Amino acid sequence: MNDAKEILKKSKLRPTIQRVAIVDYIIGKHKVHITAAKLIKYLKNKKINISLATIYNNLNELADKGILKKFYVNNDKMWFDTNLQDHYHFYDSEKDELIDINKNEISFSKSPKIPNGKIKESINIIINLKNKN
Amino acid sequence: MNDAKEILKKSKLRPTIQRVAIVDYIIGKHKVHITAAKLIKYLKNKKINISLATIYNNLNELADKGILKKFYVNNDKMWFDTNLQDHYHFYDSEKDELIDINKNEISFSKSPKIPNGKIKESINIIINLKNKN
DNA sequence: TAGATTATTAGAATCATTCTAAACTAAAAA
DNA sequence: TTTTTAGTTTAGAATGATTCTAATAATCTA
Numbered sequence: 001m002n003d004a005k006e007i008l009k010k011s012k013l014r015p016t017i018q019r020v021a022i023v024d025y026i027i028g029k030h031k032v033h034i035t036a037a038k039l040i041k042y043l044k045n046k047k048i049n050i051s052l053a054t055i056y057n058n059l060n061e062l063a064d065k066g067i068l069k070k071f072y073v074n075n076d077k078m079w080f081d082t083n084l085q086d087h088y089h090f091y092d093s094e095k096d097e098l099i100d101i102n103k104n105e106i107s108f109s110k111s112p113k114i115p116n117g118k119i120k121e122s123i124n125i126i127i128n129l130k131n132k133n
Numbered sequence: 134m135n136d137a138k139e140i141l142k143k144s145k146l147r148p149t150i151q152r153v154a155i156v157d158y159i160i161g162k163h164k165v166h167i168t169a170a171k172l173i174k175y176l177k178n179k180k181i182n183i184s185l186a187t188i189y190n191n192l193n194e195l196a197d198k199g200i201l202k203k204f205y206v207n208n209d210k211m212w213f214d215t216n217l218q219d220h221y222h223f224y225d226s227e228k229d230e231l232i233d234i235n236k237n238e239i240s241f242s243k244s245p246k247i248p249n250g251k252i253k254e255s256i257n258i259i260i261n262l263k264n265k266n
Numbered sequence: 267t268a269g270a271t272t273a274t275t276a277g278a279a280t281c282a283t284t285c286t287a288a289a290c291t292a293a294a295a296a
Numbered sequence: 297t298t299t300t301t302a303g304t305t306t307a308g309a310a311t312g313a314t315t316c317t318a319a320t321a322a323t324c325t326a
Binding site for chain 1: 210240241246252254256258263
Binding site: 267268269270271272273274275276277278279280281282283284285286287288289290291292293294295296 | 298311312320324325
């Protein structure tokens with residue numbers, strides 16, 4: 001049984017052709033930032049029959065199972081990330097690409113006071129990049 | 134001439150009823166975080182005739198003129214902010230409200246290396262809040 | 267293999283935002 | 297002032313990302 005099927009089995013998800021293809025893609029690289037649009041393009045290229053609805057269903061499911069992390073960049077679109085650590089991103093709008101910023105690459109010497117009655121749920125940091133000159 | 138009309142004149146925008154109402158709202162408070170939906174609700178309440186398209190047209194125009202700052206929070210919607218300083222936000226999803234974090238409330242002792250050939254365009258920091266307990 | 271359960275899919279629905287093009291209004295020119 | 301012109305507002309259509317629906321198909325369990 002290949003790794004993708006293993007992973008799916010562990011998460012009690014049936015190893016359909018579509019799911020295996022998605023998970024294969026995800027585990028084939030170290031770090032992946034994907035959007036539904038990018039992923040369907042890639043899979044269609046590989047001659048996998050899959051619909052957009054299935055892409056969304058599965059990316060969301062994998063995020064629910066903790067295999068991917070789901071987040072948004074500006075207002076653009078939904079991104080999924082195989083990097084499950086706490087981390088932040090550069091966003092290169094030129095290439096529509098994300099670059100990880102590991103947690104240890106940023107540190108705060110001063111943090112804002114959390115409003116009364118609230119606690120911090122998550123922090124999103126996105127550093128938008130543009131080309132030099 | 135009232136302040137709203139002054140501001141519009143300076144920006145070479147005609148002081149229509151709709152524009153004056155929007156700018157009046159904006160300058161009536163110290164710090165305002167608005168979305169199109171919140172603003173139209175407020176103005177309709179005040180019996181101002183205005184369409185959603187006009188709200189968007191004008192908020193975008195005011196952002197272009199530097200009177201408002203436009204940004205996004207997660208994937209939700211487009212927000213406009215009267216605070217023109219560099220700053221960040223808490224987001225209270227419970228109330229769908231933003232709270233400013235002034236730049237001097239955060240400081241970095243370590244910042245990530247910007248990728249080659251790129252420069253920083255802007256930094257978005259959003260601290261998502263949830264209720265304590 | 268049958269029956270139960272879970273997946274996939276095309277296409278419709280949704281929601282925030284933008285676009286279109288017609289009707290209107292303010293400012294400038296005559 | 298009227299006329300002209302340039303800028304505005306608007307209803308409703310269009311857009312684009314995502315989700316929903318409900319019919320069909322694939323997988324699993326016994």
